[in-house]
Amino acid sequence: MIRIVIAEDQEFLLGIIGSLLNLEDDMEVVGQSSERKEILTLVEKLQPDICLMDTVMHSKEGFSEELRTAGCKLLILSTFPEKGYFEKIINMDVRGYLPKDSSSEEFVSSIRLILDGGRIYSPELMEGNQDGALEEAAPSPAGLDTPQRKQNGKTIESVRGYFSAFKDKMKLPAG
Secondary structure (H helix, E strand, C coil), X not given: CEEEEEECCCHHHHHHHHHHHHCCCCEEEEEEECCHHHHHHHHHHHCCCEEEEEHHHHCCCCHHHHHHHCCCEEEEEECCCCCCHHXXXXXXXXXXXXXXXXXXXXXXXXXXXXXXXXXXXXXXXXXXXXCCCCCCCCCCHHHCCCHHHHHHXXXXXXXXXHHHHHHHHHCCCXX
16 A cells, blocks of 8 residues: 655645545555645654655755655645756655646556656656746736736646546546
């Protein structure tokens, strides 16, 4: 059984991701938190195989090393690529870097790959980091494409995708 701890600052995503992973026969979410300070305690106490963590919660220096010391592999989840972040996670020996809107199949297969000794880094998140700079989109009229608005839209799409996956896995009728 693959033991998982999830660290996500958006509580509704925390619950949805946990529920989806718990539907897998070989996976068990043993701990969840939306508070960064609780994660290391959970990892030390529960001894998971892997921790799925939001980039915001991962930002503390030395956190990856503390998780590795506890025997836990790390998969980082992000809403958007951040300038220089891909290089930072490579240097920290993070095993995976995926968008939050990845399908449940991508999460599950990535977790299994990482536990088999592999690594997985989304091209979508690496794209802006290859030359050290992110491409910036031109702003739309009236500031409609502010970073906060884009993140909120992406989060809503992630939740819709998770609900669809959850419905499919539970074999529930549509509607």
